[in-house]
Structures are given as C-alpha cells and as structure tokens.
Amino acid sequence: MKKILVMGAGSAIAEATARVFAERGDALFLVGRKADVLESMCADLRVRGAKGVGMHVMDANQFEDHEAMLNMAESALGGLDVVLVAHGTLGDQKACEASAALTLQELSTNGVSVVMLLTRIAARFEQRRAGTIVVISSVAGDRGRQSNYVYGSAKALVTAFTSGLRQRLYPLGVPVITIKPGFVDTPMTAAFPKGPLWAKPQQIAAGIVGAVDRGSASVLYLPSFWRLIMLMIRCIPESVFRRLKL
Amino acid sequence: MTETTFTSWGNVIRTPHESAPLLSRHADFPAAPAQSSLLPYGNGRSYGDSCLNVGAALIPTRGLDRFISLDTASGILTCEAGILLDEMFRVIMPNGWFVPVTPGTRFVTLGGAIANDVHGKNHHAVGTIGRHLVRFELLRSDGQRLICSPTENPQMFSATIGGLGLTGIITWAQLQLRPISGPLMCVERVRFANLDEFLQLQAESDTDFEYTVAWVDCLGTGNQLGRGWFERANHSPTRATLPRAPARGLNIPFAPPFSLVNSASLRIFNTLYYHRPRTRRGERWFESYFYPLDSVSNWNRLYGPRGLYQYQCVIPESAGRDGTAALLNAIARTGQGSFLAVLKAFGALESPGMLSFPRPGLTLALDFPNRGRSLERLFAELDAIVRDTGGRLYPAKDGRMPPELFREGFPRWREFAQYIDPRCSSSFWRRVMDGA
Numbered sequence: 001m002k003k004i005l006v007m008g009a010g011s012a013i014a015e016a017t018a019r020v021f022a023e024r025g026d027a028l029f030l031v032g033r034k035a036d037v038l039e040s041m042c043a044d045l046r047v048r049g050a051k052g053v054g055m056h057v058m059d060a061n062q063f064e065d066h067e068a069m070l071n072m073a074e075s076a077l078g079g080l081d082v083v084l085v086a087h088g089t090l091g092d093q094k095a096c097e098a099s100a101a102l103t104l105q106e107l108s109t110n111g112v113s114v115v116m117l118l119t120r121i122a123a124r125f126e127q128r129r130a131g132t133i134v135v136i137s138s139v140a141g142d143r144g145r146q147s148n149y150v151y152g153s154a155k156a157l158v159t160a161f162t163s164g165l166r167q168r169l170y171p172l173g174v175p176v177i178t179i180k181p182g183f184v185d186t187p188m189t190a191a192f193p194k195g196p197l198w199a200k201p202q203q204i205a206a207g208i209v210g211a212v213d214r215g216s217a218s219v220l221y222l223p224s225f226w227r228l229i230m231l232m233i234r235c236i237p238e239s240v241f242r243r244l245k246l
Numbered sequence: 247m248t249e250t251t252f253t254s255w256g257n258v259i260r261t262p263h264e265s266a267p268l269l270s271r272h273a274d275f276p277a278a279p280a281q282s283s284l285l286p287y288g289n290g291r292s293y294g295d296s297c298l299n300v301g302a303a304l305i306p307t308r309g310l311d312r313f314i315s316l317d318t319a320s321g322i323l324t325c326e327a328g329i330l331l332d333e334m335f336r337v338i339m340p341n342g343w344f345v346p347v348t349p350g351t352r353f354v355t356l357g358g359a360i361a362n363d364v365h366g367k368n369h370h371a372v373g374t375i376g377r378h379l380v381r382f383e384l385l386r387s388d389g390q391r392l393i394c395s396p397t398e399n400p401q402m403f404s405a406t407i408g409g410l411g412l413t414g415i416i417t418w419a420q421l422q423l424r425p426i427s428g429p430l431m432c433v434e435r436v437r438f439a440n441l442d443e444f445l446q447l448q449a450e451s452d453t454d455f456e457y458t459v460a461w462v463d464c465l466g467t468g469n470q471l472g473r474g475w476f477e478r479a480n481h482s483p484t485r486a487t488l489p490r491a492p493a494r495g496l497n498i499p500f501a502p503p504f505s506l507v508n509s510a511s512l513r514i515f516n517t518l519y520y521h522r523p524r525t526r527r528g529e530r531w532f533e534s535y536f537y538p539l540d541s542v543s544n545w546n547r548l549y550g551p552r553g554l555y556q557y558q559c560v561i562p563e564s565a566g567r568d569g570t571a572a573l574l575n576a577i578a579r580t581g582q583g584s585f586l587a588v589l590k591a592f593g594a595l596e597s598p599g600m601l602s603f604p605r606p607g608l609t610l611a612l613d614f615p616n617r618g619r620s621l622e623r624l625f626a627e628l629d630a631i632v633r634d635t636g637g638r639l640y641p642a643k644d645g646r647m648p649p650e651l652f653r654e655g656f657p658r659w660r661e662f663a664q665y666i667d668p669r670c671s672s673s674f675w676r677r678v679m680d681g682a
C-alpha cells in the first residue's frame with residue numbers, strides 16, 4: 001500500500017490517477033479548492049477500494065499554509081510515499097495580456113506555488129532518502145506560443161525546476177517525474193473543438209501510474225507522440241517561428 | 247456553447263448538437279442554451295432518436311461518474327448516474343455482488359438504464375431494473391432536487407423509470423444488487439426446430455433458470471420457421487476471482503462503404519450457426535455470456551455508413567405464438583434482417599415505470615441494415631402485426647415507429663406527459679407526439 005498526496009485533486013488527470021491508485025488499495029490524501037468536490041471524491045475513492053482517504057481544502061497560492069498541509073497529510077496517511085502535484089488553471093491568455101495582476105496570479109498558481117511546494121517536499125524526501133515526486137507540467141512549457149504563453153512560461157518554470165530537482169534527488173533514490181501531457185479532454189478544455197491529438201484523462205493516468213511503479217526519474221510526454229511533435233516545434237528557427245500563428 | 251456531433255447506436259442520425267455537460271451531481275441544471283430544449287445524454291447506446299435532440303441541446307452526463315457508497319453487507323449501491331455498468335462491475339464484483347438486471351451491453355450508464363427501464367435475460371424471474379431501485383435524485387430545470395422512490399414522490403418515480411430522460415436529470419441512484427459467488431455462469435444450450443419447441447423449452451426452464459433467451463434463424467420458413475438455439479443459465483456457485491484487466495477484443499475502426507450484413511452473408515452465417523455442434527452445458531465468464539457483442543467495439547459500424555435499425559417488439563401472451571410466427575414469416579419472405587435475432591419470453595412481474603416496455607408475452611428483437619424504402623415497407627408490415635395483437639415497440643431501440651403505434655402501445659403516455667420537465671424534449675418525443 002502506497003501513501004499518496006494529491007495536490008489539485010479535483011483536476012481530471014489527478015482524479016483519474018487517484019482512481020487507479022484507489023483500485024489498487026492505496027491510501028490517498030486529497031488537497032484542492034472545492035470542499036464539495038473533495039468530499040464526493042473521498043467517498044468515490046473509498047468505494048473503489050482506497051485503504052484510507054483524507055482531504056484538506058486549500059488554495060495552492062496560500063504558501064504560508066503549505067507546511068501545515070504537508071504535516072496534516074503525513075499524519076493522516078501515517079507517512080508519505082508519493083506526491084502528485086497536479087493543480088493548475090488554464091487562464092485566459094487575452095485577459096492576462098490586459099492585466100499584469102492576472103498574469104502574476106496565473107504565474108503564481110501554475111508555476112511559483114509548485115516551486116514552493118516542491119521545495120518543502122524535496123527537503124522531506126531528501127532527508128529520508130525515500131519518496132516519489134510526480135509533477136504535471138505541460139507541452140506548453142516547451143516553447144512559448146502567443147496563444148498561451150503565460151500558462152506556458154509558468155509550466156516552463158516547472159519543467160526547468162523539476163529538471164534540476166531530479167538531478168539533485170536522483171542519487172538519493174528519490175525519483176522526480178515530470179509529466180508533459182498534450183491535449184487532454186477535461187473540463188478545463190471543454191470549450192475547444194477536439195481532434196485526433198486529444199487524449200482521455202484515463203490514458204494520462206495510466207502513464208503516470210506506470211512511471212511511479214517504474215520509479216523512472218525522467219520526463220514523460222503523454223501520449224508519447226508529443227515528444228516528437230514538441231521536438232519539431234522546438235527546432236523551428238525563431239525567424240520562422242515569430243511569424244507563425246500558433 | 248460548443249457544437250459537437252452526437253449519434254446513437256444505430257448510426258442513422260449523426261448531427262451536431264449544442265451541449266452543456268453536467269460535471270458534478272451538485273451542479274445546477276444547465277441554464278444555457280436558454281432558447282432550446284435539453285435532453286440528458288448518457289453513453290449513446292439507444293439505437294434510434296430517443297437519446298437525441300436534433301436542432302436543440304444535450305446534457306452529457308458521463309461526467310457524473312463517482313460512487314457514493316456501497317454497503318457490502320446488504321448490497322445497496324449508491325452512485326452517480328453517469329457510471330457505466332462496466333465501471334460498476336470493477337467495484338461490486340470483487341465484493342460478491344452483481345447488477346440485478348443487465349441489458350445486452352455493459353456500456354450503458356445507470357441513468358440510461360433507468361430512463362429506458364432496461365430488462366435482461368432474467369426478466370421472467372426479476373422484472374426490469376425499475377423494480378430494483380431503492381431511490382434516485384431527479385434534478386429539475388426549476389432547480390428542485392426530488393428524491394424519488396416508491397414512497398417519496400412516487401408519481402415522479404414512476405414517470406422517470408422508462409421516462410426516456412424527459413422528466414429531468416437523474417443525478418444519482420441507489421440500487422439493490424444481487425449476490426453472486428463469482429463471475430462464472432452455468433450455461434446450457436438446446437437446439438429447437440420451431441416455435442412450439444421454443445415455447446415448450448421456455449415453460450420447462452422458467453423456474454429453474456434465472457436467465458433464458460433464444461437465438462432464432464430469421465430466414466427459416468415453413469417447417470423451419472422459428473428454429474434456433476435456446477440458452478438458459480444461472481450464476482455459477484464456483485468461486486473465482488475477476489481478472490484485473492479484461493482482454494481487449496476487436497475494434498471496427500470505421501464503417502465500410504456498404505453494409506457487410508446482407509442477405510448472402512446472412513444465409514451462410516445462419517445455416518452454419520444453426521447446425522453448429524451441440525455443446526451441452528458449461529461454465530462461461532459473465533462477459534462472454536451477457537455481452538458477446540461488447541467484445542467487438544463499434545460493431546454497429548459493420549452496417550455501413552447508413553447505419554442500422556433495430557426492431558424490438560413485444561407480442562402479448564395471448565397472441566404470442568401466432569404473432570411471432572407472423573413476424574418471422576414476414577421477415578423471412580423479404581430475406582432482410584440480420585444474424586442478431588433474439589427471442590425472449592417476458593414474465594408477469596410489473597414495473598413501476600409508466601412507459602416501461604416489457605409486458606407478459608414474447609419479445610422479438612432484430613437488427614436490420616438501413617436499406618431505406620424496402621426496409622420501411624417491411625417495418626409497416628411488422629407494425630400491422632404488432633398492432634393487431636395489441637403489442638408495442640421498445641422506444642430505446644426505435645427510430646421510426648408511427649406516432650399512433652406508440653400512443654396505442656403506451657396508453658399511459660398522457661399521464662406521463664404531465665411529468666415531463668418543461669425544459670426537456672427529445673427527437674423521439676416530438677416524433678411520437680406528432681398529431682397528438
């Protein structure tokens with residue numbers, strides 16, 4: 001049985017992943033902003049077979065509460081084996097362009113809050129020489145595009161930060177796994193027309209659980225064809241890229 | 247508001263609809279689109295237009311997929327209505343429970359199963375799913391959340407069971423499960439040469455077998471009329487555990503340009519199937535017993551780009567034998583129809599549902615490739631037989647029945663209409679209300 005903390009538990013990817021863990025009989029501690037969502041998730045995961053389920057309502061931007069939340073999770077679970085950091089918002093790019101305050105908020109939610117949390121979690125796992133850290137970044141962080149570069153740059157921060165953290169913790173046997181999902185069919189993307197590149201949260205979840213089981217300290221594109229797509233996008237020279245409407 | 251293409255299992259209608267998905271049982275009834283009517287849409291396994299609302303909007307409910315509680319001692323399951331039976335099995339079967347009633351596919355939502363008051367091969371023993379509901383919550387467009395059970399809001403309970411999604415959104419439901427020892431079924435197969443032999447088998451199997459159903463060769467005529475295989479089964483007392491990941495079967499990735507089901511392929515198939523070696527009895531996994539078609543994903547695509555119609559009727563007990571013979575004769579004469587021809591005797595257990603389809607008698611279900619006019623001529627002939635016997639067609643399977651046939655077959659439709667949510671409608675409902 002693994003003891004798992006899920007940040008941003010209400011996200012579609014996090015919920016799908018939590019269900020897989022629950023069916024295997026793991027224990028979970030859910031953190032999110034909406035109490036009613038967390039409550040109904042707790043009941044659901046219990047029925048699906050989770051050995052224990054706890055929850056805490058918190059906005060990830062309340063940095064001062066991170067330490068207390070981690071203590072709460074550890075005492076509820078009786079330890080901590082895996083942390084899945086999955087919170088985030090797909091902000092409105094146009095609205096961000098018109099508001100510095102909103103831009104800061106998006107950067108904080110999707111980037112800085114992740115860094116703050118990981119700093120605290122890394123300290124704990126480093127000391128114990130045990131634990132697994134899984135962080136949901138995004139293909140959007142691989143190259144800034146005009147359609148969502150605020151979100152993208154926050155995710156770029158997460159990607160770079162987890163890359164360094166991975167090097168630091170690898171020798172200690174603490175795998176840091178960076179997940180880069182492509183287009184995922186979730187409530188967050190409900191307004192977009194869907195094509196063949198879109199994946200279901202269940203597919204992403206299966207990839208995440210597989211990576212946790214293997215303890216593969218690496219970057220995982222999900223589904224894997226995104227690695228190729230993003231490689232091509234990164235290879236486009238700036239002189240061409242700046243003219244593209246992406 | 248986004249437009250997405252929705253279809254039903256028959257693939258005859260494939261149209262963009264506006265949609266307003268419901269993502270949580272705590273969410274409000276969708277406010278938009280304000281101008282058009284709405285209809286809850288589960289997993290789209292209805293065959294015709296009863297799950298569609300062409301020119302208006304749908305409320306996809308698959309997002310309501312959380313369990314609420316499972317009492318492993320009493321077998322009472324409470325869960326959201328967008329959960330598929332398939333998802334339910336992963337949770338209930340390891341605890342020794344099974345659904346009390348299941349249709350021929352496990353890819354239906356619980357809400358859809360209630361809205362169509364589904365029946366299974368055990369109808370003669372336990373009735374429809376509506377009989378096993380403890381209660382459910384109905385979300386109405388005026389914001390009311392009605393708890394419905396045989397004693398709380400009993401009229402709305404009765405209208406919603408078999409109510410085709412028209413009374414509002416079922417957000418969650420509580421179901422009494424039935425205990426099982428394991429996932430195996432004891433199955434026995436007996437060949438029969440004609441309808442009388444079928445009826446005899448049915449009579450002698452009624453009490454000893456929970457599940458009975460028959461395959462009929464819809465091309466048999468004369469002294470071969472109504473020949474087929476009778477299948478009777480019970481849950482096996484063998485204790486076995488469910489394999490974690492069920493094997494993935496075939497998938498039909500796209501529709502071939504024409505129907506692969508035609509009179510030539512059908513004649514070969516049916517003759518071989520009827521004359522296959524006699525396998526007497528054996529144990530089978532519940533999936534292969536209950537859901538043989540689910541092993542081929544998207545099998546409906548085999549019927550080509552024009553899709554298929556299913557014709558499922560019930561002929562009342564008094565006229566059962568002769569009515570069914572007349573139907574089979576009419577079908578065999580045209581050489582249409584398909585391999586999938588199912589005959590089943592319904593029992594006398596009554597459903598609480600006002601528009602529930604089953605009634606004591608014989609039900610015959612057949613798939614037909616959509617051939618346009620020639621098929622409509624056959625259907626008109628079949629309709630006349632059904633009407634003469636006082637029978638009716640199953641709305642979940644229907645995409646074309648004449649409005650009068652619906653209204654004669656379901657005389658409680660007027661009473662039902664009072665309980666329709668003012669914001670709900672469907673293509674089916676507008677069709678069968680035409681001229682009323």
